[in-house]
Amino acid sequence: MSESREPVSDRAVFAWVIDGLNRRLAEPSGDPKQRRVYNALRAWIVSGELMPDMRLPSSRLLARETDMGRNTALGAIDQLVAEGFLVAREGAGVYVTAVGFAGLSDTPNAPTSDRLSQRGRAVLAVSPDDAVTHPAFTLGMPALDRFPEARWRRVVRRHQRPGAQQALHYRTHGGHPDLKAAIADYVRLARGVVCQADQILITHGTQQGLGLVATLLADGGDSAWIEDPGYLGARAAFQAADLRLIPVPVDDDGLDGSAVASAHPAPRLIYTTPSNQYPRGVTLALKRRLALLETARQHEAWIVEDDYDSELRYVSSPLACLQGLAGGAPVIYLGTFSKTLFPALQLGYIVVPRALISRFRRANARLFREEDPALQAALADFMNSGEFAAHIRKMRRCYRRRQAALREALAPATNAGLRLSSGAAGLHLVAYLDSIAQETRLVDEGAAVGVSLARLSTYFIGGRTEPGLVLGYAGADEAEIARPGGWLARAWRASQDDGS
Secondary structure (H helix, E strand, O other): OOOOOOOOOHHHHHHHHHHHHHHHHHOOOOOOHHHHHHHHHHHHHHHOOOOOOOEOOOHHHHHHHOOOOHHHHHHHHHHHHHOOOEEEEOOOEEEEOOOOOOOOOOOOOOOOHHHOOHHHHHHHHOOOHHHOOOOOOOOOOOOHHHOOHHHHHHHHHHHHOOOOOOOHHHHHOOOOHHHHHHHHHHHHHHHOOOOOHHHEEEEOOHHHHHHHHHHHHOOOOOEEEEEEOOOHHHHHHHHHOOOEEEEEEEEOOEEOHHHOOOOOOOOOEEEEOOOOOOOOOOOOOHHHHHHHHHHHHHHOOEEEEEOOOOOOEOOOOOOOOOOOOOOOOOEEEEEEOOOOOOHHHOOEEEEOOHHHHHHHHHHHHHHOOOOOHHHHHHHHHHHHOOHHHHHHHHHHHHHHHHHHHHHHHOHHHHOOOOEEOOOOEOOEEEEEOOOHHHHHHHHHHHHHOOOOOEEOHHHOOOOOOOOEEEEEOOOOOHHHHHHHHHHHHHHHHHHHHOOO
């Protein structure tokens, strides 16, 4: 009907609408008739087939000429009037509104890259940590096959019984009090954190914690020091907050703040993984820890300490955290259970200075949904019973074996000069390569045989870069590690022989 722009008689419009509705009502559908009539009329108005000021058939005429009752017709028309698609003119009938809908479609516009904000494009440009899918080399995946699932389920069921959950007021206090108390005890003893339970905020994990810190403590355009190479999740969180990222080089002694201190604006945030730097696996030397604290105090900046995989240390006792090194240290401490237990748990925590904790709680309540209090209570029980500490001890032994299996599989390459990171802590090793060309060749060859590999060069954001592979080993048992590890050793030697 919209093809002609000449005036159309009411009789012609009525006949077209009645015929169209009869066809729609004859089609098989589980929707009520009123919904089908409403959808048909609305679609015709939006598409321009029913043009502005066209008069519609009355409800009586529709009821007489179609397979619907008058109340059905009235309901559909009244809904369209309420939404502004139709207008009722007293004594004259119902007309299509004078506002033109022609050209408006129910089909979404074709997506274009320009529809994203600059911050959105920057966040999406950060390659995800979880790009590796082969179990032998998956990054950040703990040994799920060794998790005490039956015992965990029993604890969870106990707190999910009717009446077991306490009142919902836990959701407004930054987490279940039992879990906050258990975490406070644990981090004081195991990590040297100086805190009380009321300084802890339960989160869905590290990313939520980073988002809160960036939102509350920095403004768009502020500078944030970030390790280079470093954790991609921190980069994404700070880019989403429109912060100016200052890459700080990492060497064998960890983050080197002296390399950027005089060349850039004072930082507002300083992100670091001092106990087990990601991805290099080095620790921040004591001299640099003290210098970093002094830098933060001088510039009134906040250090964001991500205590990444700190418990999973194999050659010595876990190192004390930066937060507890000096009284009143300007440090926000982040922890998570995704590596020590399992990623789907999606529980983490922030330790916040007392002066800020109430504001962090309020912001968290406004921005995020808090986790199920029953799940938090179950984790508190798991920690208080000693199960959590026992599981970590067992996992350290397991991961030593799995790392040893990867090293054994790579021995033909390491004996020929391939250099690996120390593996003193964490869930991965870094294999250092000679060139980006060699890195690309191995990644491409791996993809061709079903072995996916993560590039070390991806983790750099400054002008410099370094070729290598980041190899997860915790998510696969020793037998699963042997085949892809052996393939990688052979592929590396072939690339050396070819001069890649």
